[in-house]
Amino acid sequence: MSIEENEKEIIDEFNIFGDDWESRYEYIIDLGKSLPLLSDAEKHDNLLIKGCQSKMWLKTYFDGTLMSIRADSDAIITKGMAALVIRVLNNHRPEEIVNAPLNFIDAIGLKEHLSPTRANGLTSLIKQIKLDALAYLSKGSSETK
Amino acid sequence: MxxxxxxxxxxxxxxxxxxxxxxxxxxxxxGATAHKPKVVINSIQEYYTNKNSNIHRGVHTLSRQITEAYEQARVTVQHFVNAAFSHEIVFTKGTTDSINLVAYSFGKRFVKAGDEVMISAMEHHSNILPWMQLCEDRGASLKVVPINKAGEIKVEDFTKLITDRTKLVAITHVSNTLGTINPIKEIIHNAHLRNVPVLIDGAQAVPHLKVDVQDLDADFYCFSAHKMFGPTGVGVLYAKEKWLNEMPPYQSGGGIIQTVSFEGVTYAPAPLKFEAGTPHIAGGIGLATAINYINQIxxxxxxxxxxxxxxxxxxxxxxxxxxxxxxxxxxxxxxxxxxxxxxxxxxxxxxxxxxxxxxxxxxxxxxxxxxxxxxxxxxxxxxxxxxxxxxxxxxxxxxxxxxxxxx
Structure with a gap:
């Protein structure tokens, strides 16, 4: 599925919740709780994204064609949001990832997670994923970051 | 009442x-910032609507009136913390600015290689970083007094760490994170027995409790208007006259001099020596209004x-x-x-x-x-x-x- 199709699927899922923010957050929290995104052994300090109130680790891999993304956070909501972003972007070509507008975050009513405050981890995560994608794009060969 | x-x-x-x-x-x-009562908001609006003019500059009526109002604000602050003189009140941008002013000016005059500055383990970054910077610049060292699990400082721990090389103690009155009210009067008293001056970060204290700088015998007391129901961008450095007289200016510019020639400068006496450039006039007026509001309660x-x-x-x-x-x-x-x-x-x-x-x-x-x-x-x-x-x-x-x- 394309990035847009992935986004559409998530928007459709969230439409069920309507105006009920509690259900939306419960969904995100469940995502945050259920996914073992990175093992403790993998959570090296060099994978930490700086400047977030919660800790956020990011590990990306490029096989020469597609980029895969893994991330984790010590805050459940941040982790749940990261899981959604990964679901949308994972296993796509770097140029698709660089150019993805990620409108779904606004569309599912979670835009507040993108506000430019220092508390925010999601903005930094997306920025770093795109920076990694740009680096892979310019090199073209397989690599892990 | x-x-x-x-x-x-x-x-x-x-x-x-x-x-x-x-x-x-x-x-x-x-603790981050307090809301503003209508009287404060109105006083700021009134300044820009009807009173706008620069201070300490013109002979014209508006300038004279606003200079009087601004200096009256200084007197209001003086009484608020019970300072001995209004010229011991320096208007700054806020607590951080006040601490930086002391770190720069006091540090330049009094702190040398091998000297020590003492802080506590519960300080806000604003009362850590200026001293780290000063110590790095001067080849001095920063000493940190520990706290206990309850979040308290023991006076004797402070006293124990003071040496002949200690040039200044800097400590918060009320911890922004823990809420602890520190025994600063005792700490100041003990530091003074060793002739060490004390700076108090009062940002979190002034909205909650009565401060009397003479009773505390504080050498420096810093706070911000915005945490005490006043506007952002204005704060206060209280400093004893003797320190202000000995300290060099922090920033240079208009308003801080008596005479200037290319051969030399004679600085104006405190507080003007430390208030380069046009200050936050509306802020000073707003702060005084906030103080009057607090005093009413x-x-x-x-x-x-x-x-x-x-x-x-x-x-x-x-x-x-x-x-x-x-x-x-x-x-x-x-x-x-x-x-x-x-x-x-x-x-x-x-x-x-x-x-x-x-x-x-x-x-x-x-x-x-x-x-x-x-x-x-x-x-x-x-x-x-x-x-x-x-x-x-x-x-x-x-x-x-x-x-x-x-x-």
């Missing part, structure tokens, strides 16, 4: 009357009511098994920091916001303190006299919902 009634007082604060995420706003982030009533609020909030939180209060000193201002076991403060803060409750989460610019407690951060409810017992009940209910959602 009118009888204290928070319901009436709330009517003075327009920002409190709003909904956030469809809930009545519960503002428990007063009176610290006796403020301290009594806030203590009741604090005790109620702490007793409610104590009843929750999963909550641990960080900072359990018996002497606290109306600040409650806590963690919820197993949950990240950020998650809890996010959900509280959805219920209209504004708290601060994170390290509160006190990372060394968080390292001491081995926690990533806390959730901090910092209260003001316009908060109510009902708000604490609603906050506790929202907190319970948040914990249920996140657990």
């Amino acid at each position: 009118a009888i204290f009634n928070p319901i009436d007082i709330r009517k003075d604060f327009p920002t409190l009357e709003q909904k956030v995420n469809k809930h009545n706003l519960i503002y428990f982030d007063n 009176g610290f006796e009533q403020i301290e009594k009511y806030e203590n009741e609020l604090l005790n109620y909030a702490q007793s409610q939180l104590h009843q929750m098994e999963e909550v641990e209060i960080i900072g359990q000193s018996e002497h606290k201002a109306a600040v409650v920091s806590f963690i919820v076991k197993g949950l990240h403060p950020y998650d809890v803060g996010m959900i509280l916001d959805k219920y209209g409750v504004a708290v601060r989460t994170g390290h509160h610019c006190t990372q060394p303190l968080m390292d001491y407690y081995k926690i990533p951060g806390t959730i901090r409810a910092s209260l003001a006299f316009y908060n109510t017992f009902e708000e604490i009940d609603t906050f506790v209910t929202a907190l319970k919902k948040a914990i249920k959602m996140l657990s």
